[in-house]
Amino acid sequence: MSNASGNAYALTTLCPITNGAILDDQGNETEAHDKVVRRLLQDIPLNEGSFFAEVDNTYFARLFILNDVFFQQGNEFEQDHLKSKYLCFNSNFHGDLEPYLESMWNNCEPQVRSIWQHCVGFNLVNSAHEFITYIKACQLKTTLFFNGSNDESLTKQLKALYVKQIFSEFVLTQQGKSASETKQNFKYFLQRVQLNNLQSPSWKPGQSELKP
Amino acid sequence: MSKTLDLYDIQGNICKGYGRYGFPKARYFFISFNEVSDSRNFLLNLIEKITTAEVWPVRNDSSVKPSSTTNIGFTYAGLAALKIPERSLKGFPVDFTMGMKARSHILGDTGSNSPEHWDSIWQGDKVHAWLSINGRDDDEISQRYSEMKALLSDYPGIELLSGHRGPNGSILEYQDASAVFENGEATGKEHFGFTDGIGNPYFEGSGIHISRLPGRGKLMRDGSWQPLAAGEFVLGHPDEAREYPPAPEPKLLSRNGTFMVYRKLHENVDTFAHYLDTHVKGFDGSKDLLMAKMSGRWPDNGAPLTLAATDEEKAALDARMADLVQRTDDGDECAKGQLKQLRSQWINFDYDKDASGSKCPIGAHIRRTNTRGSLEHEKGAFDRPGALVDRRRLMRRGLPYGGIDETMSDSGEQGIIFMSIGASIERQFEFVQQQWVNYSNDFKLGNDKDPLIGNHDGHLTDKHIIQSGHPPQETALHGQPSKPPFFCTEMPRFVETRGGDYFFIPSITALRMIAEDMIDPS
Amino acid sequence: MSNTAGKAYAMNVITPIPWWKAIWQWVIFNAVIYLPTFLKGLINLSLIHYARWTLIGRNSFPHLGPNQPKEDLHYSYMMFESNFNGSWDQYIDSFSFAIPSGLDMFWRHNVGYPKSIPLHGFYDYIRFNQVETDHYYNAYPCAAANDVKTAISLFDNLKDFSEQLSSLDDDEFLVAYNEFLNDNQASLGSMGIAPGAANE
Numbered sequence: 053m054s055n056a057s058g059n060a061y062a063l064t065t066l067c068p069i070t071n072g073a074i075l076d077d078q079g080n081e082t083e084a085h086d087k088v089v090r091r092l093l094q095d096i097p098l099n100e101g102s103f104f105a106e107v108d109n110t111y112f113a114r115l116f117i118l119n120d121v122f123f124q125q126g127n128e129f130e131q132d133h134l135k136s137k138y139l140c141f142n143s144n145f146h147g148d149l150e151p152y153l154e155s156m157w158n159n160c161e162p163q164v165r166s167i168w169q170h171c172v173g174f175n176l177v178n179s180a181h182e183f184i185t186y187i188k189a190c191q192l193k194t195t196l197f198f199n200g201s202n203d204e205s206l207t208k209q210l211k212a213l214y215v216k217q218i219f220s221e222f223v224l225t226q227q228g229k230s231a232s233e234t235k236q237n238f239k240y241f242l243q244r245v246q247l248n249n250l251q252s253p254s255w256k257p258g259q260s261e262l263k264p
Numbered sequence: 265m266s267k268t269l270d271l272y273d274i275q276g277n278i279c280k281g282y283g284r285y286g287f288p289k290a291r292y293f294f295i296s297f298n299e300v301s302d303s304r305n306f307l308l309n310l311i312e313k314i315t316t317a318e319v320w321p322v323r324n325d326s327s328v329k330p331s332s333t334t335n336i337g338f339t340y341a342g343l344a345a346l347k348i349p350e351r352s353l354k355g356f357p358v359d360f361t362m363g364m365k366a367r368s369h370i371l372g373d374t375g376s377n378s379p380e381h382w383d384s385i386w387q388g389d390k391v392h393a394w395l396s397i398n399g400r401d402d403d404e405i406s407q408r409y410s411e412m413k414a415l416l417s418d419y420p421g422i423e424l425l426s427g428h429r430g431p432n433g434s435i436l437e438y439q440d441a442s443a444v445f446e447n448g449e450a451t452g453k454e455h456f457g458f459t460d461g462i463g464n465p466y467f468e469g470s471g472i473h474i475s476r477l478p479g480r481g482k483l484m485r486d487g488s489w490q491p492l493a494a495g496e497f498v499l500g501h502p503d504e505a506r507e508y509p510p511a512p513e514p515k516l517l518s519r520n521g522t523f524m525v526y527r528k529l530h531e532n533v534d535t536f537a538h539y540l541d542t543h544v545k546g547f548d549g550s551k552d553l554l555m556a557k558m559s560g561r562w563p564d565n566g567a568p569l570t571l572a573a574t575d576e577e578k579a580a581l582d583a584r585m586a587d588l589v590q591r592t593d594d595g596d597e598c599a600k601g602q603l604k605q606l607r608s609q610w611i612n613f614d615y616d617k618d619a620s621g622s623k624c625p626i627g628a629h630i631r632r633t634n635t636r637g638s639l640e641h642e643k644g645a646f647d648r649p650g651a652l653v654d655r656r657r658l659m660r661r662g663l664p665y666g667g668i669d670e671t672m673s674d675s676g677e678q679g680i681i682f683m684s685i686g687a688s689i690e691r692q693f694e695f696v697q698q699q700w701v702n703y704s705n706d707f708k709l710g711n712d713k714d715p716l717i718g719n720h721d722g723h724l725t726d727k728h729i730i731q732s733g734h735p736p737q738e739t740a741l742h743g744q745p746s747k748p749p750f751f752c753t754e755m756p757r758f759v760e761t762r763g764g765d766y767f768f769i770p771s772i773t774a775l776r777m778i779a780e781d782m783i784d785p786s
Numbered sequence: 787m788s789n790t791a792g793k794a795y796a797m798n799v800i801t802p803i804p805w806w807k808a809i810w811q812w813v814i815f816n817a818v819i820y821l822p823t824f825l826k827g828l829i830n831l832s833l834i835h836y837a838r839w840t841l842i843g844r845n846s847f848p849h850l851g852p853n854q855p856k857e858d859l860h861y862s863y864m865m866f867e868s869n870f871n872g873s874w875d876q877y878i879d880s881f882s883f884a885i886p887s888g889l890d891m892f893w894r895h896n897v898g899y900p901k902s903i904p905l906h907g908f909y910d911y912i913r914f915n916q917v918e919t920d921h922y923y924n925a926y927p928c929a930a931a932n933d934v935k936t937a938i939s940l941f942d943n944l945k946d947f948s949e950q951l952s953s954l955d956d957d958e959f960l961v962a963y964n965e966f967l968n969d970n971q972a973s974l975g976s977m978g979i980a981p982g983a984a985n986e
Contacts, residue, residue: 062838071855110925111869113922134859206925215937216977259928621971654883726976
């Protein structure tokens with residue numbers, strides 16, 4: 053199944069944006085939907101501040117607007133134009149699609165609404181279930197998914213990165229020490245990093261700096 | 265299909281490293297074009313003095329070679345000052361146009377490397393052209409320099425710039441450089457004690473003897489070596505991507521020219537010596553071995569670690585070398601052949617049998633700056649073993665400076681004038697500097713840096729891993745307990761940038777066009 | 787607008803492909819799973835976290851309701867998305883140096899595609915058809931794909947190693963610890979942030 057590679061899932065969606073402008077209470081046209089969406093997207097805080105940091109198991113996510121397809125220039129090519137603009141929402145995450153979308157709705161409903169309300173038919177979405185249905189209607193089947201990394205849970209990935217940070221420093225401080233010292237310090241190291249507790253201590257999703 | 269280049273049109277230092285031809289001394293000086301017509305007239309008069317890449321058939325035949333060489337290059341600011349047409353100026357690549365100072369974030373020229381600490385000549389945008397003199401000895405340098413100064417004095421619209429820090433606190437109007445001499449002989453050494461400058465790339469049409477190809481060209485799948493395409497180092501000729509390197513219009517302006525990176529790299533000799541003395545205590549090997557494990561080559565004779573990876577192996581190699589040299593001197597033809605074969609391994613080697621870094625550490629200086637096919641972890645994965653390095657080669661032309669008129673120290677003036685030539689500053693020099701010197705993702709070693717020239721700050725994690733001498737999973741074979749890898753930690757900044765810029769080295773044709781203001785602006 | 791997040795770059799490229807060639811392209815994509823050569827090149831480059839190719843039939847753009855006009859297109863489309871390490875130039879360079887025939891295999895049937903060699907035709911084609919990312923989220927901006935992979939390997943090995951701890955005396959521990967370092971020395975690179983980026 054090409055949407056997934058092991059437990060890693062590649063979600064590809066094109067969500068049509070409502071054409072035209074937003075109407076105010078008097079029915080007058082204000083700004084175009086796509087312009088508002090674009091501004092909203094560009095204003096989303098980056099890294100740990102992004103709402104995707106709250107969506108469990110998101111490895112990578114992106115949002116962009118597809119204005120139109122590109123004319124390849126030249127007499128031998130046809131000119132195509134899209135009749136709507138599309139919000140492209142692509143995500144790489146661990147696990148299955150439905151729990152993922154449910155987590156997205158439950159943890160980030162206000163942000164999701166503020167963006168997706170400009171998409172066709174989203175006014176009918178009022179629950180996680182309806183959100184899942186909506187996204188599935190916008191989903192494109194990935195043809196080839198290349199996984200150059202792994203398919204572990206995000207929790208494990210972040211924990212492993214944290215442990216690597218601490219351990220790679222630990223080994224530097226132990227060089228040349230005696231057997232008993234090294235063994236004792238290694239025990240302290242294990243107490244500090246708590247290998248069996250994947251949740252904590254660990255890196256936080258979207259963490260943009262190393263913490264000592 | 266072999267390529268010939270018009271070597272009389274190409275400036276000499278592109279095809280030749282003058283040091284090999286008996287010119288161990290150099291003087292570099294920089295000028296500013298304050299007035300256009302004076303500047304152009306100066307250039308016109310300079311042309312006949314410029315050394316080209318013509319072949320000097322016999323190395324020691326001084327009747328063929330000039331007594332000293334002269335070459336010239338221009339910054340973007342210099343070309344603009346000479347009023348090159350706007351259209352041509354816009355055709356230069358962004359890296360050259362911005363200049364080296366403006367690219368400091370890419371190069372890691374931060375902290376003590378940052379431009380505010382550079383020699384005063386590099387402050388502002390006054391440097392318009394670089395001129396070089398290479399000579400056999402100080403007298404020939406001085407003589408040619410006097411001639412040049414005399415010529416310059418005819419053109420008051422040109423300013424000879426001062427501002428190079430020199431020995432004993434002096435501020436000079438030139439930068440001297442020289443091979444390090446030992447017992448009256450010029451060596452390839454630099455001031456940390458390493459033998460430098462081994463293994464420059466070999467390209468088609470350079471006029472260099474074919475015997476120098478193995479280990480210097482591109483490695484083919486069948487193990488043979490081919491010359492690199494001329495366009496990797498000379499504009500106007502097809503490069504390894506089967507196209508002409510991006511270059512400004514008109515074609516005659518860029519053809520047979522190239523770009524040069526010039527960097528003054530200060531060496532903190534005390535800091536380096538102290539670091540070695542401190543860390544060799546916990547290291548299982550001699551100081552020379554520790555140095556070799558940082559650089560990739562033994563300091564005394566430049567033997568690569570792939571040839572001798574321990575003190576014992578080095579001693580055996582040295583003994584074998586000495587024996588072969590002796591027998592060759594005695595007229596033993598067989599020994600002569602063997603000696604030649606052995607010497608060729610100084611350049612002609614790869615890391616195929618050293619994937620884990622047990623001989624030459626993966627992060628060692630020469631393994632970073634010329635990866636030699638080691639990035640193809642699975643054989644056959646790429647078009648060619650060297651696919652990721654062939655277009656990242658650095659043609660080096662510099663010399664050490666300092667250490668002659670004053671005692672060397674951290675606060676003294678000594679180091680290397682690093683010069684690198686290539687058709688694309690960004691793809692060649694800048695990539696190596698950013699991705700392979702100050703970063704290690706391609707080596708799967710995260711944020712580790714080059715032990716010698718990385719921009720360390722003495723933090724615990726400013727480190728270099730010397731991989732264990734026993735490759736992992738083979739310790740059982742040796743029947744001994746594993747030796748762990750050795751970590752060089754808290755590395756301070758051994759090398760600091762003290763100045764430099766990016767230069768365009770025009771062909772003789774282009775130089776004349778610039779001087780005669782003959783570049784078509786349409 | 788953010789195409790980068792820490793050590794990762796988000797590339798989106800959408801290119802037209804004649805609908806009947808799209809079928810053949812679909813076959814090639816599915817066959818690639820069984821052809822190790824091309825994937826070997828990608829894996830050895832180890833610059834990519836996750837990448838995907840999606841063929842969009844010309845009648846398959848999502849249509850959600852009667853008030854959304856239906857698309858009427860000559861071409862089908864191929865969307866390529868990648869999360870990779872390095873700058874745009876470095877990424878494209880690495881691919882075109884190392885696996886030019888692989889690139890051709892994937893884009894050959896796309897409208898207007900020049901071959902991947904000479905280089906600048908390919909550069910221009912990708913740039914021309916690239917769509918900028920408006921928001922890019924990376925769960926670990928401080929980690930390249932290699933950092934994640936070595937971290938997982940190290941973590942699993944550390945867990946196994948730590949379980950032996952109680953059964954070893956001091957000297958035995960040191961021997962085992964040194965052996966552990968030896969076996970895992972390829973996973974001990976320092977962690978840090980992305981190297982300074984060139985302007986796009």
